[in-house]
Amino acid sequence: MAAVDRFDFLFRELGKTLTAYNEVLALFGALYVAKKTVTTVLGIHDAIKVHLAARVRKNQHFVNCFGPWAVVTGSTDGIGRAYAQELASHGVNIILISRSMEKLKKVAKDIESTFGVKTFVIKADFSKGSEIYDVISQQIKDKEIGILVNNVGVYDYPQYFVDVSMDRLWQLININIAAATMMTHLVLPQMVERGKGAIVNMSSNTALHPTPQMTVYAATKTYLDYFSRSLQYEYKDHGITVQSLLPSYVATRMTEYTDGSPALLIPSAGVYARHAVSTLGVTSRTTGYWPHTLQLWVSTMLPEWFWMWGSSRLNSAIRRKAQLTLQQREAKLREKLPRLPDLSGISPGTDNTV
Numbered sequence: 001m002a003a004v005d006r007f008d009f010l011f012r013e014l015g016k017t018l019t020a021y022n023e024v025l026a027l028f029g030a031l032y033v034a035k036k037t038v039t040t041v042l043g044i045h046d047a048i049k050v051h052l053a054a055r056v057r058k059n060q061h062f063v064n065c066f067g068p069w070a071v072v073t074g075s076t077d078g079i080g081r082a083y084a085q086e087l088a089s090h091g092v093n094i095i096l097i098s099r100s101m102e103k104l105k106k107v108a109k110d111i112e113s114t115f116g117v118k119t120f121v122i123k124a125d126f127s128k129g130s131e132i133y134d135v136i137s138q139q140i141k142d143k144e145i146g147i148l149v150n151n152v153g154v155y156d157y158p159q160y161f162v163d164v165s166m167d168r169l170w171q172l173i174n175i176n177i178a179a180a181t182m183m184t185h186l187v188l189p190q191m192v193e194r195g196k197g198a199i200v201n202m203s204s205n206t207a208l209h210p211t212p213q214m215t216v217y218a219a220t221k222t223y224l225d226y227f228s229r230s231l232q233y234e235y236k237d238h239g240i241t242v243q244s245l246l247p248s249y250v251a252t253r254m255t256e257y258t259d260g261s262p263a264l265l266i267p268s269a270g271v272y273a274r275h276a277v278s279t280l281g282v283t284s285r286t287t288g289y290w291p292h293t294l295q296l297w298v299s300t301m302l303p304e305w306f307w308m309w310g311s312s313r314l315n316s317a318i319r320r321k322a323q324l325t326l327q328q329r330e331a332k333l334r335e336k337l338p339r340l341p342d343l344s345g346i347s348p349g350t351d352n353t354v
């Protein structure tokens with residue numbers, strides 16, 4: 001009986017101590033729930049401000065806010081061309097930069113005749129590295145540039161790292177990282193001098209997690225996102241807006257292997273650009289398109305191992321499809337070539353006259 005009394009006493013004492021622990025745990029729980037609630041409410045508020053209020057407002061005066069000219073890199077196709085057209089529809093003159101003079105002239109003519117703004121074209125290949133920037137600098141020096149859109153970027157299809165050639169790796173670095181860095185270095189001083197300007201960097205939602213089989217591309221996009229966020233902090237007191245755009249899939253030439261015909265989650269470049277431009281001056285970091293913001297919200301809740309596993313499986317399927325498409329294209333091309341004589345029986349060192 002005495003033993004039972006002692007146990008009873010022990011349980012009562014333990015119960016008192018555990019109540020104190022429970023209260024501490026309950027406090028932590030309440031703080032966690034409060035933090036999550038505040039973050040969610042702020043997130044919803046931001047999403048409404050960025051994606052709804054900005055589009056309803058529709059009275060952006062980009063020329064007054066930032067300046068009369070915009071430079072758009074990689075502007076003869078896809079998102080770059082659509083973004084240039086959208087800015088032109090707001091009365092901004094456009095400097096287009098890409099590799100093909102023929103395509104540049106065509107896009108420039110189309111923009112001038114549709115929107116009645118001025119255009120200027122510069123033929124440059126960003127894969128060439130440092131040699132092109134003096135030329136670009138000379139050509140833009142007399143223009144008052146209010147907006148710089150660092151859009152140019154390349155990506156082929158998912159591949160394992162060692163299957164990407166060294167040449168292609170240099171191109172990825174020069175086009176996806178160096179171009180935005182150097183173009184910003186060329187244009188930012190004149191913006192700071194005037195106390196206004198906007199720089200838009202085209203990152204990607206792949207910047208948010210390491211993505212197997214898109215290893216280098218995703219890493220270059222993370223660079224752009226970090227570059228934008230630090231730059232925004234450094235220059236916000238100089239009247240400069242720096243925006244990081246993190247879209248998910250957009251139906252362009254770049255995503256041709258994904259079966260990405262336009263849909264709600266995979267908008268056309270035109271739809272994407274219309275939404276993205278409406279967020280300029282409203283926020284410094286966004287997907288630019290509300291369905292992509294929902295997608296991003298879900299993806300940031302996933303544990304990293306799950307993202308890696310899921311994206312790796314998806315990328316393996318896309319890689320197989322891309323390789324098959326490339327093989328079929330090559331075979332068709334061979335069929336079209338004139339038949340060459342069969343030289344298989346001829347060995348080096350003999351008289352090879354046929």
Ligand SMILES: NC(=O)c1ccc[n+]([C@@H]2O[C@H](COP(=O)([O-])OP(=O)(O)OC[C@H]3O[C@@H](n4cnc5c(N)ncnc54)[C@H](OP(=O)(O)O)[C@@H]3O)[C@@H](O)[C@H]2O)c1
Binds near residue numbers: 074151250
């Ligand atoms: N599409 C998507 O799903 C998606 C998603 C997230 C982020 N992004 C990013 O958005 C940007 C635009 O992508 P996009 O899908 O619109 O690409 P795209 O349709 O392939 O267009 C790329 C543009 O860049 C130009 N370009 C390519 N290589 C160049 C070089 N070496 N020098 C100069 N210009 C060059 C191309 O013109 P020329 O070939 O005539 O030179 C073209 O105008 C990229 O930074 C990409 O990473 C795209």
